[in-house]
Amino acid sequence: MSFIKSKYVNINKFCTDYINNLNLALSKVNEKKLNEICNTIERAIKRKSTIYVCGNGGSAAISNHYVCDFLKYMRTDNNLSPKIISLSNSVELITAIGNDISFDEIFSYQLNSLGNKKDILITISSSGNSKNIINALKVAKKRGIISISFTGFKGGYSKKIANNNLHFNIHNYGLSEDSHHISMHIICQFIR
Secondary structure, three states: OOOOOOOOOOHHHHHHHHHHHHHHHHHOOOHHHHHHHHHHHHHHHHOOOEEEEEEOOHHHHHHHHHHHHHHHHOOOOOOOOOEEEEOOOOHHHHHHHHHHOOHHHOOHHHHHHHOOOOOEEEEEEOOOOOHHHHHHHHHHHHHOOEEEEEEOOOOHHHHHHOOEEEEOOOOOHHHHHHHHHHHHHHHHHHHO
């Protein structure tokens, strides 16, 4: 699904089209995969595994928001106690790894140091082809870390390599990121 093929002159029309396209994308979510992802994450929380999440740009912001909602909101008034870390969170560490080793290794390097078998890695990438995301997924596979990818556009290599993938066939970064962000809220609130 593609959106914005020409310049809009009316913000009302643009908003209507944007919301309709977002609604269409969300209505086509693979509910079976979404349920599997919820179950996988809930089992990880209950066995005290660590959940790692990462993304670039707007997807990095969504990764950091996972930590906020999973640690604060999910724990409130219940016995769930998730352990969650955003690999996108430390500008100091990311720039050190990027400068001294390679930007392609900013997530995989951290995951190699921190991750254990049966932990979970959640990657967020609209294209699904970001080299640093793919490298993190490869480390997860090698170390027995369960991987979940959120993708847009055609899904890229992330869609193929992850243990589970939630894909939105959207060819627009804003709509893709909105779908991933809404999915994060749905997963968090459903598990809670």
